[in-house]
Amino acid sequence: MPQRSIGPFQVFPIGLGCMNFSHAYGTPPPPEQGERVLLAALDQGVTLFDTAALYGFGGNETIVGRVLKPHRSRITLASKGGMAGVQGDDGVMRRVIDGRPEAIRRNCEDSLRRLQTEVIDLYYLHRWDKKVPVEESVGAMGRLVEQGKVRALGLSEVSAATIRKAHAVHPIAAVQTEYSLWTRNPEIAVLDACRELGIAFVAFSPVARAFLCDALHDVTTLEAKDIRRTMPRFEPAHYARNLQLLPGYKALAREAGCTPAQLALAWLLHKREYIVPIPGTTNVDHLRENLGAVNVKLQPALIERLDAHINQRTVSGHRYSAQSRSEVDTEDYPEA
Template identity: 65%
Template sequence: MQTRKIGPFDVTSVGLGCMNLSHAYGTPPGAEQGRELLAHALDRGVTLFDTAALYGFGANETLVGPVLAPHRDRITLCSKGGMAGVAGDDGVVRRVIDGRPATLRRNCEDSLRRLGTDVIDLYYLHRWDKSVPIEESVGEMGRLLQEGKVRALGLSEVSADTLTRAHREHPITALQSEYSLWSRNAELGTLARCAELGVAYVAFSPLGRGFLAGGLPDAATLGDKDVRKPMPRFSAENYPRNLRLLEPMRALAEQAGCSLAALAIAWVLHQGEQVIALPGTTQRKHLDEDLHGAEVKLSSAQLEQLDALFQPQAIAGTRYAAQGHREVDTEEFATGN
């Protein structure tokens, strides 16, 4: 598989986001299935693995750590802090965004313990806590790097201007944000700013949370614990309108000789040498389709057709509901996206 640069690391152009194994899309698979998928990714040569303190409220790091430990010298291990599960007075664990230096230090040390490693290769601020100047959060992360607890720093879901401010405080190696055919906010500024600053762009949800793979014909089947359920694009009003985009996309996939998923991954990788695709899955077959996307070569005409089909104004519904939008700092399209 082709490789690309994330700072000092050479990584496969398609990595594995491990969130699905413990979190977010309904009932997660059992631990054994999760370990089998990780082993399959290693066998296929994947060298970029991404987890976070938030995923499963620590369970994901506990799952992936032992599987990846024997391979630490040939993989790049990423995790995130600043958004984690915190138990309230009622004993219920809730998601909390907290970018204070002391919290980030505690998050990092907890992640190191759960992962069973002395150092995290790439450590992200999962969400910018807007009550804390970005310089304070990144400054503390820089101190963690100086102490040898992490090797490189990243940010997630921030704007081009916030990325620039953070980069002045301490060099940022990667920006991880959503980017796909139906989520093109990166093109409003962050993609170009990453190229300008020499920052890798790690595109999470390159399959549009499964939509672009064609595996969800009826969004009404989503369970209450599925993070997609409250997202406007998956609503009863908007989802049927979005589904109409898949038939012309399927024709382009047939022309390219690949699956819908591989086509979506290929499109992301064609957006610049600084772009790395980070899909997540629980199925070996789906992982193989995702990895095939790195081998698909698209002509300029095919890229133009995909760009035209998935213009932001053609997408029904925003990426997040109101709460989700308040939690991110990314540029947003005035309408559609």
């Protein structure tokens, strides 16, 4: 299987986003379920594993570190700092974006301990803290490289302009942002900036948070703490319009000879050779299905029809709430 490059690393074309084991989509599964998925991913040849200090307020890194420690030499391990859980005076853990150098150093030390490793292969700035120049945050991350605690640096949810500022301070190996048929923001400028600078693009939520798997038909069944409840395109009125896209999409998947989830991933793999999708799942069968996308060949004419069917003009609702949009630096399309 041809590998894809992320900085100095060669990885299987599809990685594993580990967030789902501990964070974001309602009640997390039992830890042993996450363990089964991690070990199955290793068995299937996955080499890129992506976690973060924020996920489960450290719990995700703890699971990933415990399970993958015996296999550390076989994998590329990615984590993120600059956004983590902080315990308030009331004892409640809350998400805090903090890009100050001292916070990044502390986040990294905590991650190294939880991951049970001496070095993190790919360390991202999870969010750019707009109160701190990105050059300061990346400078602190560069010192982690000098100290041997991190091998390569990444950025998450940033614009092309911010990528260029950061890359001038220290080489950036990867940029991670949501990208799928229904979230096209990276096409505005970030993908081209990555190509120009030799940076890998890591696509999270590549199957549109289950929409492109044809796995979510009734959003009213989502748990109260499921983050999709805060996302406009999952609001019932928007989602009802988006569901109208699925019949045509499933017909294209049948034409391609694959499942809807595999079509979404294959589309990304065909888009650019420097894109590495990182779908997440808590189900071993879904994992295997996702990885099967590497064998799906799409004809240019079918890709054109896909692009025309699901894109920023045909999808109803924004990907993030107004609050979440204020926290990211990605370029955005004008409101329709």
